Amino acid sequence: MxxxxxxxxxxxLDLGLLRKNLAMMEAAVARHPGVVLRPHLKTAKSIEVAALAAPGHGPITVSTLAEAEAFWGAGYRDQIYAVGITPQKLDRLAALPGVKAITDDLATAQAIAAHPGAIQALVEVDVGEHRGGLRPDDEGLLAIAAALGPKLAGVITHAGHSYAGRTNAEMADIAETERAGITRAAERLRAAGHSVGIVSMGSSPTALYARSLEGVTEVRAGVYMFGDLxxxxxxxxxxxxxxxxxxxxxxxxxxxxxxxxxxxxxxxxxxxxxxxxxxxxxxxxxxxxxxxxxxxxxxxxxxxxxxxxxxxxxxxxxxxxxxxxxxxxxxxxxxxxxxxxxxxxxxxxxxxxxxxxx
Amino acid sequence: MxxxxxxxxxxxLDLGLLRKNLAMMEAAVARHPGVVLRPHLKTAKSIEVAALAAPGHGPITVSTLAEAEAFWGAGYRDQIYAVGITPQKLDRLAALPGVKAITDDLATAQAIAAHPGAIQALVEVDVGEHRGGLRPDDEGLLAIAAALGPKLAGVITHAGHSYAGRTNAEMADIAETERAGITRAAERLRAAGHSVGIVSMGSSPTALYARSLEGVTEVRAGVYMFGDLxxxxxxxxxxxxxxxxxxxxxxxxxxxxxxxxxxxxxxxxxxxxxxxxxxxxxxxxxxxxxxxxxxxxxxxxxxxxxxxxxxxxxxxxxxxxxxxxxxxxxxxxxxxxxxxxxxxxxxxxxxxxxxxxx
CATH class of the missing domain: 2.40.37.20 (D-serine dehydratase-like domain)
Structure with missing residues (x-):
């Protein structure tokens, strides 16, 4: 055919170009020893692409519970569902151990804590995009972390406004703001006695151009796999x-x-x-x-x-x-x-x- | 649930509102005795909606061959696939007798004529949208009709530019241009000795606001079923x-x-x-x-x-x-x-x- x-x-989909794009991002992240790439499958939504982008069933990010279920069924047990969870979705999530939720809402954190399932959640932090998340210095961060208790898995942010950058230097500056914000949030939670395993940031531009990822444990990116105009x-x-x-x-x-x-x-x-x-x-x-x-x-x-x-x-x-x-x-x-x-x-x-x- | x-x-989908919208369009078309409403299923893409919009397996319009196959399987044998056909798609179309193609291309008309299947086709006419179709006075219309020969089913146009209208009067004016153009094309083909069974025009605005549909056999519209902002x-x-x-x-x-x-x-x-x-x-x-x-x-x-x-x-x-x-x-x-x-x-x-x- x-x-x-x-x-x-x-x-x-051109396999050679896909492999080239994956290698480019892996090299960009490898500049930062110890930092894990957690590919976002929201663009590809494909088991076969995941096998190349996250070999060995490595950590991935997903944008829907349908993706979470499909990738979980294919063996991906370390996932972040990177869209704010609602209490009504917790039962579905609880059937997928290892798929972590995100929230910036105290009542939702309380619902997660009260849920009988082994759900883990990250607190969403806003580093300037003003979509979801609380600011790194918001008092609410501590309240949400306290509500989650042992179900707290870490902190997460997305500097979507990096796409407004028009030069590598601008994108590197936004990446540094993102890094500073998310590590500040992690430090505050740790100072309050919480264990913060995951410190997650990322967009394709900031993953590519960050000068430093100190204090960050992982970066997320998705569109780099295919690219676009x-x-x-x-x-x-x-x-x-x-x-x-x-x-x-x-x-x-x-x-x-x-x-x-x-x-x-x-x-x-x-x-x-x-x-x-x-x-x-x-x-x-x-x-x-x-x-x-x-x-x-x-x-x-x-x-x-x-x-x-x-x-x-x-x-x-x-x-x-x-x-x-x-x-x-x-x-x-x-x-x-x-x-x-x-x-x-x-x-x-x-x-x-x-x-x-x- | x-x-x-x-x-x-x-x-x-609210069934009561759907029924109300269908009745509104049926009443609008009923102002023109003898003119048939051929609902366009490109919006709804649903067998159940088709059963309400085109009861008794009445004539319908579709926007993809996937729709054509699904509706044909559900009993809709009088369809127009209202996107220009290519020679490569003729085999798939030929498996669906009664699903009519449209074309504005001489080589494609020749391919239709040469195809062993019982394919019927309408010649696409441009009444001002400048998307597909030949102008009503274009010499090419006659050549395409001649190439189709007994496979000619009629003429078709879509005044998509009616959506630029901002008053009922403007939309009625565009509907009249549409009517005049498509009937002019039909007359020219008839004058050349062709049988022109279907004279089809339509968009939701022109179907609603046309002052006259004289010479037109049917109107097509789709978005009226659901409406939008x-x-x-x-x-x-x-x-x-x-x-x-x-x-x-x-x-x-x-x-x-x-x-x-x-x-x-x-x-x-x-x-x-x-x-x-x-x-x-x-x-x-x-x-x-x-x-x-x-x-x-x-x-x-x-x-x-x-x-x-x-x-x-x-x-x-x-x-x-x-x-x-x-x-x-x-x-x-x-x-x-x-x-x-x-x-x-x-x-x-x-x-x-x-x-x-x-």
Missing amino acids: TLDDLTTPCLV FQAQIGTHAEADIAMTVLTSVIGRRAGTLLLDAGAMALSKDRSTAAPGIRDDGFGLVLDLDGQPSFGRVVVERAYQEHGVATGAPDLPVGARVRVQPNHTCMTAGAHERYFVVDGGREVIGTWARVNGW | TLDDLTTPCLV FQAQIGTHAEADIAMTVLTSVIGRRAGTLLLDAGAMALSKDRSTAAPGIRDDGFGLVLDLDGQPSFGRVVVERAYQEHGVATGAPDLPVGARVRVQPNHTCMTAGAHERYFVVDGGREVIGTWARVNGW
Whole structure:
């Protein structure tokens, strides 16, 4: 089976590029002896990718309980479910020993403590993204840790605002703020007598560019596995190393315009590259069937549910196949149920399922 | 089972509102005697919704071959697959007699003619959206019709630019342009000796507001079944009649802000209400668990993969449940595998599967 035999649209994952991306992040984290990489599977959502990114059933991060269950079933017992837990979800979590929750809420911490299951939880800390978490100096941290008692597993933060960085130096500065904040939180809990085993931070930019990870036990990152145009624009991923593309067929043609069967459902409506200070790549960049940018910069400018409109395109016949690099790989993959795996060529060497839903 | 028992995030579909929306569109089309409503299942992607929207296995429209196969298997034999076909997809289509293709491409029309299957196809006409289709006066129309020969089933257009209309009068004007264009194309083909059985146009706005459908045999519309905030803003759907919402749990709280477990994956990154001339409802509008706007206008302002940030929100505890009206219902539903059906209350009276993928 080759790329010519597949039903379009579908996802193509290049194994060689995936391995290269994994090695790059492993090397970046290896600069910090003793710090563990805990890959985030929210992007890949694949057992086979996990086997490469976290060999030997190493520690992983997940974004849904559906992922937690699938990876737990595949042997991954050291997981962090990195989205704030609710009391109602504790029974489901308790069936997965080793999958750790996170919380920044006292009542939830009390519910965890009162739950009969062997649940462990990390306290979520906010180092500037202002999404979830308490500030490192917030009094509430101590109250939550005290409520968790022996179920406290550590502290965790995510400097999502690192994606606003436009230079390596800016991202390194944000990483240092992240490190300082999470270690400050850990120190405060330890000073209050708590055991803080895990001190977890991370995003792909801060994992790549942190100058120091002193006091941190692990970093989390996910999008580096595949990369995307946004990561390429902010300098955290080489455009040529984007491992996941959308295979699509030409379904219409006009002068300078191709209509593709990859629309908003297959590409997502994500417009990350519309962010300030970077080049706008629309809904994706059109490559040839071999994944090469032989057309120049042909961009999907409009996306209807099942139609993508690429402008500045060469005149290809209806039925011709091209590949689209994603704007934001996590979102683009969302509506797809599997990856068709290639290794540099057009031959499909595997079909890997995704764990979608919740 | 009630809404309190469901895993969040998930889709909630209100049967009473769905029925009301279906009746509204049926009444709008009934203003035009002899014109058939061919509901588009691209939004609902559900056998159970099709049974209500197209009772008696009436004519339907689909957006993927996966939908075509599922609905064909459920007994729907009169379908239009309303996305330009490619030669490679003809074998799959030929296994579904009665599912009609569309094309605006001569080589594809020739491939259809040469295919051994009993495939029927409509010629796609562009009445101003400039997505797919040939202009009504394009010479190519005649060539494609001639190539299709006895496999010509009719002509089809979609005035997607009707969504740029901001008043009923504007949408009625666009509907008239659509009607004039598609009937002009039909007349030209008939004058050349072709039999043109189907003259198909439609979008929810033009189906609702067309002054005349003279010469048109059918209208297609889909989003009216559920509605969304964008449709409400442009005046084609009452906000209180939006039938599909996302059930979500509070997973964090700050002053004036709620963190929800419905993020970009559960809500989509669609930002239709960011269009000019209407009110921006962010990534969705937060209702209470009963689907009522009792919080005032609380909007999901930011959407991360699994986190939504709602501002201006009341102080609800972690674990509390709310419902979010979607910005663009077709896209919001995309990552979900099923609907949990209610009928005005919190009791779940059914679970209806969606036909996702391609």
